[in-house]
Each structure stands twice: as C-alpha cells, then as structure tokens.
Amino acid sequence: MQQIEQSTDGVVETESSFMDPPQRHLQSPRNSLKDQEIPQPPVKPKRRIIVEPVVFLYFMAAAACSPLMIFYVEKKVYERFHVNVTVSNSSSVSLCDKNQTTNDRLIQENAAMWNMYLTIAYMIPSVISTVVFGAHSDRAGRKPYLLLPCFSGVLYLGITALIVQLDLPLEYLLISNVLGGSLGGYTILFLGAIAYTADTTTDGQRGFRILVLDCLVLLGFAIGVVSVDYWIALDNQSDTAFLSKALVIGALLTVTAIYVVLFVPETVKQEPTAKLFSVKNIASVVSIYTTENSVTTGGNGTTGRRKWKLRILFASLLFVAMVLSPPIISIEIFYVLNRPFCWDAELLGTFLASTMVLMAFGAALGLFVMQHWWKMSDIGIALVALVSVMAASVLQAFANKTELMFVSSVLGMLALLIIPMIRAQMSKTVHPKKQGALFASVAAVETLCALLSSVTFYPVYSATVDIFNGAVFLAVAAYLCMGFLLLCVHVIYSRRRRPGRESLKIGDVLKRSYSSCQSSSAYSSVAEDPVHPGELVESNENESNVS
Structure with missing residues (x-):
C-alpha cells in the first residue's frame, strides 16, 4: 500500500510502508500488460531448478558425518578413562539419574570439550577461507566453489577414516578438521549456492528462493542424521562401521560433484587474471560496507543512504545469527534432559524432528501468506518472524512441562524466515558484481557468530542452571530484541525522504x-x-x- 504524507509546507511525499513488497512495475489504466517491461535476473537460468539438488545432497552427506565423529570421540574418551564398554548412539546417561557416577560425568564433560575443540579447529580456518573464496567467486565463477567443498569433504573423510583405522589419538582429528575448514566446507558451498541464486533471480524472486535453500539444508540435515543414527544403532562393530559409512558418504559427495560438473552452468564471466590469494579479495568484502561504489546507485546522492541501510542490516544479522546457531540447539538439548523435564532419547528425537518439520512448514506457509496475501516486504516478514521466536524463547524460559516445550516449537515455527529475508534484502542493496563478496561476509559472520554463541551462552547456562535454568533463553530473547530494534531502525530510515528526491x-x-x-x-x-x-x-x- 502506498502512503501519502502531507507536511506543513504543502509537500506531498509518497512512500512505501514496510508492509509493501518490492513493486516491479507501475501500470497506468490505459497501458496494456504487454507494454510492461518484465524484470529479468542478471543471468537468465536455463532451468528453474539448478543448484537446489547440490545443496540437498551435500548437506545430507555433511550431516551424516556428525554422528560418526561424536561416536568415535565418545569411544576414545571412554578408552582414556580405562572403561571397556561398547558405546552406541542410543546409550546415554540421563542427567536426572541420581546414581550417575563421578566417572560418568567426567567422561561426558571430556567428550563435550573434545567436540568443542574439533568444532573450533574447523570453524576458525573456515571463516578465513570463506572470505577469500567468496570474494574470488565474483571473478573466478561460482562453479569452482560448488565443487571444492565436495572434494574437500572426500579428502576429510579419507584422512579421518585413516585415523580411525590406525586407532590414533584424538589430537590427530584436529589435523583433518583444520584441513577441511581451510579448503572450504559447508559454508563455502552454501555461500556459492546463495550467490548463484542471486545471479539467476530477480529482486522479487530472491527472498523465496533463498528460503528454499535454507529449507533444503534443514531437510538434508534431518535425513542425514536420522539415517546414520539408525545405521549406527544396527551396527555394533564400530571399527569397521566407520569405514563403510565413510565410503557411502564419500560416494554421495562424488555424485554431488558429478551433478555440478554436468548440470550446473556457470553464471559469472571468468577473469583469467583473477588471483585467489590477493588483497583485492579481502578489500572487495570490506568495501561493501565502507565505500559507496559497491551498492546499487541511482544518482542524486542516494548511495550513502543505501550504504548505511546495508550496515544496519549487517548489525541486525550479527545479533540474530548469534542465537539461531547450533550451540543454542545443544543448550536446548541439555535443558530438556535435565530437571524438570528429564526427557529420554525417544522423546528428544520426537521433539527435534517435529521442530524441524514445523520450521520448514511454517517458513513455507508463512512466506506465502505474508508475501502474497498480506503484501509484506522482506523486512516486514523478518520482523514478524522475530516476534515469533522471541515469544517462543520467553515461553521456553518459564516452561516446566513437556507440553509447553512443544507449544514453544509451534510459536517459533517462523524462525527459518529471519536470516533468509535479511540476506535477500542485503542482496538487493549490493551491486550484482559484488554478490559473492557480500555472501562471503554473511557466511563468515554466521560462522563466527556460532563460535561466539558457544562462548557466550554456555557460560550463562552453566552459571544459572542451579538458580534459574531458563535464564539463558531470556538472554536469547534479549539478543533477538536487539535485532528487532535494528530492523525497525532500518524501516524508519528507509521511510524518510531521500536526498535528491523530487517533492510534489x-x-x-x-x-x-x-x-x-x-x-x-x-x-x-x-x-x-x-x-x-x-x-x-x-x-x-x-x-x-x-x-
């Protein structure tokens, strides 16, 4: 809806509210539809579905690796404590078990610490490689960075399988994780997929297509984890089981790479002189937020305003990515395994599976309703989703029954909309030739926020678990509130009269x-x-x- 504002000096301003979607055309009553200019993407795709199968297959394979690593780490930690026991994915000690021994608690703490070390060893080099590779994709093309994660994943599996077969200490796993993060893991592939989508979609299509990628990540992750967990439960011989599962995962990554080679056309005109290790790649990422020639320009001095709006979106992404990250899911698992819930593995699995399904369904249905029926913009959709997740976090903080936890999942079913809508709005602000650098910065920030989230919210939960174990979710709601306020600032800033704009x-x-x-x-x-x-x-x- 268009709002007409009248000021005291007799000037009328026409401005779009945050409820309005980006309008592609303006047609007079006497103009026919055929006279309208249909907006075209920067690169016209040959098919409607191109990069989506790559995302689904890769994340299904990547997710299957996680239970295998947790399984092996737990086994090695038990051996360090001289406990001769067969460990499976279904054998877990309840946090509500009064007969739990001190040795059991030490084993769990040690295993959790090693999982954190391996995560840090993977993510820190991944942040650096994401920035370098993402900016380089604007000159070297998207396709190489859809292939690289597949090959690095196969290499990672090969090194890890060798470590497991030789029964080497856990310290050797740090080598494979550092190497996997340096060569580009899941952050590089998702970055390349989003940049590819930005190349082949219009502004009006982009938000929905990016959301589809996020839903495919969630679906692939769920299928990968459930499949390998079921396989581990059926197989008790862990030493040979790891190798067989690694071979299957490696084959899946190989199929993904073959699909990229045969069915994914390049969207970027490659520059033969483009260098990978160049200061220009880093400068390209930084310049998006510091210089005006990286944003879309329309004259009349508008680039400075768009640059500041991009900075506001980036700041809101920082707060949102801190809480929509894997460490928060881990804290949520500890929360429901402890008193007063004392969930078992079956109930926990039901909760996680239902939450994933609700998030995917809520994101698809919510986007359709808000975008097509309510005619809301990307930022308006993100604001509604933020309110949804804030309400869910507050309910989780004060929940004392299992039913309330499932109700919180229903309240937070729009969570998957927040980051894709912010990404889509940022993409519309940045020049088409800077999309790779933009999403490199976004992916690097999301990875860094996952690390910061673990060192921020884990101590909060540990310090308050005996006093008020739901306090960590109030902290989560506070971070979401900051992101909400920043997006409100973006809306207000966008509705102000732009410099150089003619007043009627x-x-x-x-x-x-x-x-x-x-x-x-x-x-x-x-x-x-x-x-x-x-x-x-x-x-x-x-x-x-x-x-």
Whole structure:
C-alpha cells in the first residue's frame, strides 16, 4: 500500500510502508500488460531448478558425518578413562539419574570439550577461507566453489577414516578438521549456492528462493542424521562401521560433484587474471560496507543512504545469527534432559524432528501468506518472524512441562524466515558484481557468530542452571530484541525522504489528476526507479506538462 504524507509546507511525499513488497512495475489504466517491461535476473537460468539438488545432497552427506565423529570421540574418551564398554548412539546417561557416577560425568564433560575443540579447529580456518573464496567467486565463477567443498569433504573423510583405522589419538582429528575448514566446507558451498541464486533471480524472486535453500539444508540435515543414527544403532562393530559409512558418504559427495560438473552452468564471466590469494579479495568484502561504489546507485546522492541501510542490516544479522546457531540447539538439548523435564532419547528425537518439520512448514506457509496475501516486504516478514521466536524463547524460559516445550516449537515455527529475508534484502542493496563478496561476509559472520554463541551462552547456562535454568533463553530473547530494534531502525530510515528526491506540491498533484482525465500522457511518464524498486521517478517531459 502506498502512503501519502502531507507536511506543513504543502509537500506531498509518497512512500512505501514496510508492509509493501518490492513493486516491479507501475501500470497506468490505459497501458496494456504487454507494454510492461518484465524484470529479468542478471543471468537468465536455463532451468528453474539448478543448484537446489547440490545443496540437498551435500548437506545430507555433511550431516551424516556428525554422528560418526561424536561416536568415535565418545569411544576414545571412554578408552582414556580405562572403561571397556561398547558405546552406541542410543546409550546415554540421563542427567536426572541420581546414581550417575563421578566417572560418568567426567567422561561426558571430556567428550563435550573434545567436540568443542574439533568444532573450533574447523570453524576458525573456515571463516578465513570463506572470505577469500567468496570474494574470488565474483571473478573466478561460482562453479569452482560448488565443487571444492565436495572434494574437500572426500579428502576429510579419507584422512579421518585413516585415523580411525590406525586407532590414533584424538589430537590427530584436529589435523583433518583444520584441513577441511581451510579448503572450504559447508559454508563455502552454501555461500556459492546463495550467490548463484542471486545471479539467476530477480529482486522479487530472491527472498523465496533463498528460503528454499535454507529449507533444503534443514531437510538434508534431518535425513542425514536420522539415517546414520539408525545405521549406527544396527551396527555394533564400530571399527569397521566407520569405514563403510565413510565410503557411502564419500560416494554421495562424488555424485554431488558429478551433478555440478554436468548440470550446473556457470553464471559469472571468468577473469583469467583473477588471483585467489590477493588483497583485492579481502578489500572487495570490506568495501561493501565502507565505500559507496559497491551498492546499487541511482544518482542524486542516494548511495550513502543505501550504504548505511546495508550496515544496519549487517548489525541486525550479527545479533540474530548469534542465537539461531547450533550451540543454542545443544543448550536446548541439555535443558530438556535435565530437571524438570528429564526427557529420554525417544522423546528428544520426537521433539527435534517435529521442530524441524514445523520450521520448514511454517517458513513455507508463512512466506506465502505474508508475501502474497498480506503484501509484506522482506523486512516486514523478518520482523514478524522475530516476534515469533522471541515469544517462543520467553515461553521456553518459564516452561516446566513437556507440553509447553512443544507449544514453544509451534510459536517459533517462523524462525527459518529471519536470516533468509535479511540476506535477500542485503542482496538487493549490493551491486550484482559484488554478490559473492557480500555472501562471503554473511557466511563468515554466521560462522563466527556460532563460535561466539558457544562462548557466550554456555557460560550463562552453566552459571544459572542451579538458580534459574531458563535464564539463558531470556538472554536469547534479549539478543533477538536487539535485532528487532535494528530492523525497525532500518524501516524508519528507509521511510524518510531521500536526498535528491523530487517533492510534489499539492497544487501539482491536483493538476496532474485533472490532466490524467484528459489524456493518458500524464501517466506514461511515470516510471519505476530501476535502482530503488517501488519508487516513482518523474521524467522531464512530465515535469513540463505539470508546470
């Protein structure tokens, strides 16, 4: 809906509210549909579905690796404590068990610490490689960085399988994790997939297509984890089981790479002189937020405002990514395994599976309703989703029954919409040739936020578990509130009168209304600003008619 604001000096401003979606066309009553210019993506795709199977197959394989590593780490920790026991994915000590021994607690703490070490060893080099590879993809192409994670995943599995077969100490796993993160893991592939989507979609399509990628990540992750968990439960011989499962996962990654080679066309014109290890790659990422030539420009001094709006979106992403990260899921698992819930493995699995299904269903249905029925913009959708997740976090903080935890899953079913909508809005602000650098910065920030989340919220939970174990979820709600306020600032900043924008006086509006009844020429000169979708630009011809 268009809002007409009248100021005290007789000036009328037309402005889009945050409820409005990006408008692609402005058609006069006398113009036919065939005269409209249909917006085209930067690169016209050959097929409707291209990169989506890559995301699904890769994340199904990557997710299957996680239970295998947890299984092996737990086994080695038991051996260090000289406990000769067969460990399986179904054998877990309840946190509510009063007969739990001190040795059992030490084993669990030690295993958790080693999982944290391996995660850090993977993520720190991954942050650096994400920035370098992502910016380089703007010059070298998207396709190499859809292939690289597949090959690095096979290499990671090979080294890890060798360590397991030789029964080497856990310290050797740090080598495979550092190598896997340095060569580009799941962050690189998802970065490349989003940049590829930005290359082949219009502004109006982009939010939905990015959301589809996030849903495929969730679906692939769920199938991969459930499948390998079931396989581990059926196989008690862990030493030979790891090798057989690694071979299956490696074969799946190989199939993904073959699909990329045969069925994914390149969308970026490659530069032969593009260097991988160049200061220009880092500078390209930094320049997005510091210089004005990286944002889409439309003249009249508007680039500075768009640059600041991009910074506000980036700041909101920092707060949101801190809480929508894997460490929060781990804390949630500890929360429901402890008193007063004392869940068993079956109930926990039901809760996690139902939460994933609700998030995927809620994101798809919520986006359709808010975008097509309520005509909301990307930021408006993100604001509604933030309110949904904040309500769920507050309910979790004070929940004391199993039923309330499942209700919180229903309340937070829009969580998957937040980050994709912010990504889509950032993509619309940045120049098409800077999409790889943009999503490199976004992926690096999300990875870094996952690390910061673990060192921020784990201590909060540990310090308050005996006093008020739900305090950590109030902290989560506070972070979400900060992201919500920043997005509100973005909406207010966007609705202010832009510099260089022509103001229409009331008399001019009345004259224009009268002239529109005489001829269709009064509307023919009203066009959409190609840089700021949804805004009106008056041509010189129309100005002369009004005067």
